[in-house]
Structure formats: structure tokens, C-alpha cells
Amino acid sequence: xxxxxxxxxxxxxxxxxxxxxxxxxxxxxxxxxxxxxxxxxxxxxxxxxxxxxxxxxxxxxxxxxxxxxxxxxxxxxxxxxxxxxxxxxxxxxxxxxxxxxxxxxxxxxx
Amino acid sequence: xxxxxxxxxxxxxxxxxxxxxxxxxxxxxxxxxxxxxxxxxxxxxxxxxxxxxxxxxxxxxxxxxxxxxxxxxxxxxxxxxxxxxxxxxxxxxxxxxxxxxxxxxxxxxxxxxxxxxxxxxxxxxxxxxxxxxxxxxxxxxxxxxxxxxxxxxxxxxxxxxxxxxxxxxxxxxxxxxxxxxxxxxxxxxxxxxxxxxxxxxxxxxxxxxxxxxxxxxxxxxxxxxxxxxxxxxxxxxxxxxxxxxxxxxxxxxxxxxxxxxxxxxxxxxxxxxxxxxx
Numbered sequence: 001x002x003x004x005x006x007x008x009x010x011x012x013x014x015x016x017x018x019x020x021x022x023x024x025x026x027x028x029x030x031x032x033x034x035x036x037x038x039x040x041x042x043x044x045x046x047x048x049x050x051x052x053x054x055x056x057x058x059x060x061x062x063x064x065x066x067x068x069x070x071x072x073x074x075x076x077x078x079x080x081x082x083x084x085x086x087x088x089x090x091x092x093x094x095x096x097x098x099x100x101x102x103x104x105x106x107x108x109x110x
Numbered sequence: 111x112x113x114x115x116x117x118x119x120x121x122x123x124x125x126x127x128x129x130x131x132x133x134x135x136x137x138x139x140x141x142x143x144x145x146x147x148x149x150x151x152x153x154x155x156x157x158x159x160x161x162x163x164x165x166x167x168x169x170x171x172x173x174x175x176x177x178x179x180x181x182x183x184x185x186x187x188x189x190x191x192x193x194x195x196x197x198x199x200x201x202x203x204x205x206x207x208x209x210x211x212x213x214x215x216x217x218x219x220x221x222x223x224x225x226x227x228x229x230x231x232x233x234x235x236x237x238x239x240x241x242x243x244x245x246x247x248x249x250x251x252x253x254x255x256x257x258x259x260x261x262x263x264x265x266x267x268x269x270x271x272x273x274x275x276x277x278x279x280x281x282x283x284x285x286x287x288x289x290x291x292x293x294x295x296x297x298x299x300x301x302x303x304x305x306x307x308x309x310x311x312x313x314x315x316x317x318x319x320x321x322x323x324x325x326x327x328x329x330x331x332x333x334x335x336x337x338x339x340x341x342x343x344x345x346x347x348x349x350x351x352x353x354x355x356x357x358x359x360x361x362x363x364x365x366x367x368x369x370x371x372x373x374x375x376x377x378x379x380x381x382x383x384x385x386x387x388x
Contacts, residue, residue, distance in 0.1 A: 039377050048375070072375035076308050089375055091309035093332070109302070109332040110282070110311045 062101030285353030301335035326367035337384030
């Protein structure tokens with residue numbers, strides 16, 4: 001069971017302190033999928049790869065690929081947990097490979 | 111002596127064909143610049159008839175964007191007040207601007223005509239060289255060169271002669287493409303369906319209906335413009351203005367509506383609640 005608040009995630013009684021506030025977190029197979037708050041990065045330029053997979057120990061397994069190279073791109077919502085489908089700010093719906101964090105399929109919605 | 115004449119004829123033919131080849135690649139840029147002022151971006155070729163899932167397409171951002179401008183000296187990187195990075199359409203009077211828009215819309219056809227002209231020239235050179243008695247292989251070579259010339263012409267538009275990319279992932283932006291920074295807070299509008307409550311394509315005026323929005327904004331099948339929302343774009347945010355290109359692969363043959371693409375992130379809370387669009 002996972003609970004989160006601010007930058008902290010609690011997994012089976014243990015706490016993990018992360019670098020950004022958490023918008024969503026859940027267990028998927030043997031890993032924890034974390035979506036950081038899309039507003040957490042306030043850099044004017046560049047992207048914010050804000051979807052990550054962690055081991056319960058806190059070790060990062062991957063950071064999910066973003067669908068565009070456009071500045072500002074990041075994910076804002078987990079639409080489905082299994083399969084893992086997320087929406088990006090730049091209007092692309094992506095299915096993420098939970099083994100690697102790569103995009104398996106994508107659809108542009110404008 | 112006979113052999114020398116034969117070689118002389120062949121060299122003349124090769125020179126003619128090579129001349130055409132150069133015209134199809136190197137000289138293309140010069141010709142284009144005469145026809146298209148550097149301050150205006152060309153649309154990136156024809157509508158993507160096969161545009162469907164992004165996964166099946168290459169990324170426009172991989173090479174076309176931010177390509178060095180051939181006439182950077184003529185057109186400063188930033189406009190008079192630093193707000194316009196590349197294009198300052200206001201340098202033109204309205205009539206001229208309309209003409210440019212027309213040229214942009216016709217860009218692909220002009221390109222095709224140029225390709226046709228090259229093909230004709232190549233065929234002429236074959237006829238001319240036929241007198242030299244070396245038509246055989248030359249026909250194939252010259253036609254191939256003509257085809258390459260046409261292909262070069264197409265790739266010239268596709269590979270980044272534009273000052274701005276015609277869209278991040280698809281060629282969905284046409285007309286005058288202009289990047290600017292929002293001077294003051296302003297409300298824009300966005301249409302969406304389902305729970306896709308955030309996106310980067312906006313309009314300055316609310317679309318009148320769902321059907322109109324789908325056609326005029328060339329929306330992909332995943333967006334049926336079920337809802338409309340207000341989006342508060344804060345001062346300082348960068349946007350790209352363009353007109354939606356038709357996308358036949360999505361069954362959108364019209365397009366033409368003015369659209370604004372957010373080129374940076376704005377807070378999620380700036381996207382207002384959706385209300386049904388009739």
C-alpha cells in the first residue's frame with residue numbers, strides 16, 4: 001500500500017523522500033510508478049521528464065520518455081495504470097513500457 | 111578520331127545532366143529565396159495523408175526546427191522590441207501579406223511545377239544528345255536525374271528551408287507562422303474530449319460548434335471537441351500563431367482556422383473547467 005504527501009512516499013511503512021512533489025504514485029508489478037506534479041518544475045525552458053519508476057528501496061529504474069522535443073513537455077495525468085497510459089501537456093497520449101520507460105504507442109489529440 | 115567524337119558526345123550529355131542535377135539541389139535554395147521572402151515560413155509539403163498514430167511518423171523536431179537561416183543577416187533573430195523571434199509579419203502591408211499567404215498555401219504546387227520544369231529540361235537534354243548517338247543508357251540516367259530533381263525539390267521543403275517548423279509532430283501549421291510572447295494575461299479557448307483537460311493548441315475566439323471546430327481546426331479523430339474550456343495564458347508565455355492545415359488522413363479537408371500553440375508550460379490550474387460545446 002502506498003501513500004504520498006508532498007515529496008514523501010510511504011511504502012510498507014518505509015518513507016522515501018523524492019526531489020519533487022508527487023501528483024500520483026502506485027505500485028505496478030514489482031515497482032512504484034511516480035508522477036511528479038507537472039507544475040513542480042518552474043524552469044522557463046526545457047522539458048520536465050516527470051514520470052519515473054522506482055524500486056521499493058528508492059532506486060530509480062527509469063525515467064519515462066517524453067513524446068515530443070518541445071520545450072515545456074511533461075505528463076500531467078495517468079489515464080490508465082495497467083497498461084500504463086499517460087497524457088502529456090503537448091496533447092499526446094502515450095502508452096509506456098513499464099519495463100523500460102519507453103513509449104510503446106502514442107496518439108496525438110491536439 | 112571516331113572514339114574521340116564518341117567520348118566528346120558522352121561528355122556533353124553528362125555535363126548537361128549534371129547541370130540539371132545541380133539545378134535540382136544547389137540552385138533550388140536560390141530560386142526559392144527569389145520567390146519566397148525569408149521572413150515567411152513555407153508549409154512543410156502536402157497534407158500528411160498517412161498521418162495517424164504518432165508512432166508511425168518521424169519527428170519534425172528532429173532536424174527541421176531551429177535550422178540556421180540562410181539570410182540571418184537580413185532578418186535579425188529578434189524583432190524590433192525582442193518579442194518576435196523570427197517572423198515579423200507587420201513589416202508588410204496587408205496586400206503584400208495576403209499575397210504571401212497565397213504563395214504559402216500554393217507552395218507545394220509551385221514546387222511541383224518547378225519539378226515538372228526540371229523534368230522537361232532533362233527530357234530536352236536527352237533529345238539534344240540523341241544526335242550524338244548515345245540515347246540508350248542516357249534516357250534512364252536523365253529520367254532518373256529528373257526524378258531526383260523533383261525529389262530534391264520536395265525534400266527541400268520537408269527538410270527545413272522553413273524558418274519555423276510547421277508544427278511539432280505533424281505538418282499541422284500553415285499560413286503565416288509567427289512566434290510571439292504574450293504581452294499581458296489573456297484568455298484563450300481550447301476544445302477537447304474525454305478527460306484530456308490540458309493541451310497546447312488554443313484559439314483566440316471560441317469555436318462556434320463542435321463540428322466546426324473539428325473541421326476548421328483539423329482535429330484528429332481522438333478529439334471530437336466535446337467540451338470547450340477557457341485557458342488563461344499569462345503575460346510572458348510564448349505562443350506560435352498559425353492556421354490549421356487540412357489533414358486528409360484524419361478526414362479533415364478544410365482547416366484554415368487560426369490556432370495558437372503554447373510553446374512552454376503554463377500552470378495546470380490555468381486550464382479552466384470544460385463545458386459542453388454544442
